[in-house]
Each structure stands twice: as C-alpha cells, then as structure tokens.
Amino acid sequence: MLRTACALAVVAASLAGCGGADSPSGVSGDVTVFAAASLTETFTRLGKEFETANPGVRVRFNFAGSSALAQQINQGAPADVFASAAPANMTQVGDAGGITGTPVVFARNKLRIAVPAGNPGRVSGLADFGVAEARIALCAEQVPCGAAARKAFEAAGVTPRADTLEQDVKAVLTKVRLGEVDAALVYQTDVRAAGDEVEGISFPEADKTVNDYPIAPLAKAPNAVGAQAFVDYVRSDRGRAALAEAGFDSP
Known part of the structure; x- marks a missing residue:
C-alpha cells in the first residue's frame, strides 16, 4: 500500500508540474x-x-x-x-x-530599396538617394542595416542625402509605410513583411550588402x-x- 501511495504521489506531483520541468525537453x-x-x-x-x-x-x-x-x-x-x-x-x-x-x-539578409505603394517619388535606383529633392530614410551607420547601406552607396559611387537616420530597420520601414519618405534602404525580409504597403526595388550593389x-x-x-x-x-x-x-x- 505504501509503495502504491508513493507512486500515486509521484504521478500527482508530475501532473501538477512539481519536482520537474514542464516540457518533455526539460525546458x-x-x-x-x-x-x-x-x-x-x-x-x-x-x-x-x-x-x-x-x-x-x-x-x-x-x-x-x-x-x-x-x-x-x-x-x-x-x-x-x-x-x-x-x-x-x-x-x-x-x-x-x-x-x-x-x-x-x-x-x-541583404538590402532592397523600399518605396511606398505606387512609388510616388519615381525612384528607380541608388542614384535617386543622392537627389536633394528626394525624401530619404536610412538606418544610422552604427546599426547593421546602416553599415550595409554605407557599403552599397560606396560601391555605387553615390553620396546619399538622408532626411532621417533611424536606430533600427523597422523604424525606417515605418517611414516608408506611412508615405513620409520617397525611399529607404531596408532588408529584403522587411519589404516582404510590409506586404502591399511597400514596393521593393532590387539594385546590383545589393550583393555587396549581405549580412x-x-x-x-x-x-x-x-x-x-x-x-x-x-x-x-x-x-x-x-x-x-x-x-x-x-x-x-x-x-
């Protein structure tokens, strides 16, 4: 009887999550x-x-x-x-x-140009990031997407005229989604995640921006x-x- 009672106590403790991990993997x-x-x-x-x-x-x-x-x-x-x-x-x-x-x-991951749906700024490539009239958002250089963007611009021979520098790529993407900028550089995954709100434009230097x-x-x-x-x-x-x-x- 004592052995049976002990066994039942062990089962009860297990079901209650006592005396062990909750998941089969021990996590x-x-x-x-x-x-x-x-x-x-x-x-x-x-x-x-x-x-x-x-x-x-x-x-x-x-x-x-x-x-x-x-x-x-x-x-x-x-x-x-x-x-x-x-x-x-x-x-x-x-x-x-x-x-x-x-x-x-x-x-x-690698970069793509992101523009609002319909591409109202008529952006076609990295050269447009150097045009004074264009509204541009980029990641700050200390952030990986910003460091990658710098490499892309150097490879293209373009000096970007950024209107805003953000501390992470989602903040940059938000500027595009809201139509606050004409273009930005974000990751290809961010363009996909944004769905119909954003259009993505590929550029040759992207292969030099792989993170x-x-x-x-x-x-x-x-x-x-x-x-x-x-x-x-x-x-x-x-x-x-x-x-x-x-x-x-x-x-």
Missing part, C-alpha cells in the same frame, strides 16, 4: 531573447511555436537595433539569447565575455537550458523553413 520558465529588429515577425512566430512545443515555457523578446542590444547586454541587461543582424555586434558582446560557446550564423546573422546563448543567461533549446529550435528544420518563408537566405 521550463521564461526564455528572454534579444533579437535584431529585422527578426521581429519570424522570431515572434517561432517563439509561439516553441512555447507550444514546450508547455509552461514563455518566450520574451526584446527587438531593437543590434548595436543597442549589444550595449544593453554588456551593461548587464538580463537575457538568455542574442541574435544579431551582424557579426560585429555579436563580437562586441563576446569580447566582453558575454557569450557561451561559439556564435553560429543561422541566416543571411550574416549569428545567434548564441549568453554567458549570464538566467535560463541556460532554455537558451540553448531556443537556439537549437531556430537552427532546426522548422526554424530554417520559417526563415526561408520570411525571405532570409540560408547561411
């Missing part, structure tokens, strides 16, 4: 992910799927420019995972001792098990499929 609690703004739609989707696969787990996201995220992490902001839009920002965190293991590139996206668990992760599990999920077949659907290129 529990919150997983906090600091991710580049350009990953917003894809990671939000993957986060929900990760929660479904791991009952009891909650994924919290902080989306912003990779440079701002790196600074926050280095200043002690609690996070489990960092996904950057460029290796340089990951290196900043790694050099400060904030990375566990070796960051892995999980996706690639590698690295991901890694953080050394001071409050949830180290959850951090590694989320990184593994992003790199899984399902993660790669979601990234491809969003327009990211494979590494």
